[in-house]
Amino acid sequence: MAMDASEIERMIKEALPDAQVQIDDLRGDGDHYAATVTSSAFAGLSRVKQHQLVYAALKGRMGGQLHALALTTQTP
């Protein structure tokens, strides 16, 4: 039940092509990550909507295969 950081980044960029993604493996266990995602797609959206875009990019893995992803979203 773990995911590679590179896989997380790949999935986010697939859905949000202009995104800059910074991922930290918080515990080195491949299961607790912090991600900062910067994308113009977030402009004008509430935080909830911004995070929902990222969760949608992860196609259901969030909350399942990926236990913990502390998320910060911002516009460029």
Added chain:
Amino acid sequence: MTDATVTDRIKQEVSDNDIVLFMKGTPVFPQCGFSAVVVQVLSHLDVKFKGIDVLADPSIRQGIKEFSDWPTIPQLYVKGEFVGGCDIVREMYQSGELQDLLKQQGIAYKDA
């Protein structure tokens, strides 16, 4: 799929209570660090809230994820509106937005 009775229960809870936190564990004994963070923020602001332990009810645990279109627990509702999960609540508390939201909604809080 979540059946209508679960959705109705969730709707009832978020309309009957000004602040509802869907969480793992209880406000006194949170069972997950992310839930504990939100409990801490709410306790620090000294606001009353209803904690709903999703670990005690798998149908609510699944139902709230679909209801909010949000994959994780905790989830905070204020006056029937979904505010966010742990990261958003913490960010909003630190920036003062959460306090502004409570003020707008006429909910008393203390900010030490």
